[in-house]
Amino acid sequence: TQLLEQSPQFLSIQEGENLTVYCNSSSVFSSLQWYRQEPGEGPVLLVTVVTGGEVKKLKRLTFQFGDARKDSSLHITAAQPGDTGLYLCAGSYNFNKFYFGSGTKLNVKP
Amino acid sequence: GAVVSQHPSWVICKSGTSVKIECRSLDFQATTMFWYRQFPKQSLMLMATSNEGSKATYEQGVEKDKFLINHASLTLSTLTVTSAHPEDSSFYICSAPEEAGLANTGELFFGEGSRLTVL
DSSP: OOSBEEEOSEEEEETTOOEEEEEEOSSOOSEEEEEEEOTTSOOEEEEEEOSTTOEEEETTEEEEEOTTSSEEEEEESSOOGGGOEEEEEEEESSSSOEEEBOOEEEEEEO | OOOEEEEOSEEEEOTTOOEEEEEEESSSOOSEEEEEEEOTTSOEEEEEEEETTSOOEEOTTOOTTTEEEEEEETTEEEEEEOSOOGGGOEEEEEEEEOOOTTOOOOOEEEOOOEEEEEO
């Protein structure tokens, strides 16, 4: 059983479209992170959110932590082919050990 | 940013042999490192926490006698897959948090991963 469930599992869109990826859990986390992973490589950190309701923006990416710190979302505006990859959320109870979500594989077609 | 390096990047071995994977923090000290396993098209599953100077703590369902972890120094943790079988074939990734004194942001730095194929 996955501690963190992500939806959708797969997403294939055209360049320029917007999309939202969701990360949900029944657990309360002290912090939540989003990563992007390319095939055959380790994940790369995109953002860390620690406060309920917190919103962070990273260029065309907007991250939100739920008020109850149980869920999070990642919104990408005007997706580009370079955004293609596996997006992973990861939650921690102690700012140290992280458990990863089920993953969302995004494909942005030119 | 901090750098974590894994070796080897890929390894092929025969069933029944043991394989050791190294994880090094290159420019910082890590009293804690984490080992993950990732099957194709799946997410990362936390296997264990490697603790410098003490025993590793394993997640539920992970066999500690199968996956031996040794945190030999503040910059090195090793994962040994003992008596490997084809079902152990996977992508193994280590990570370490950069513990910048009181300014620990919880950011994990990941190694490049090690792909194990057991024939």
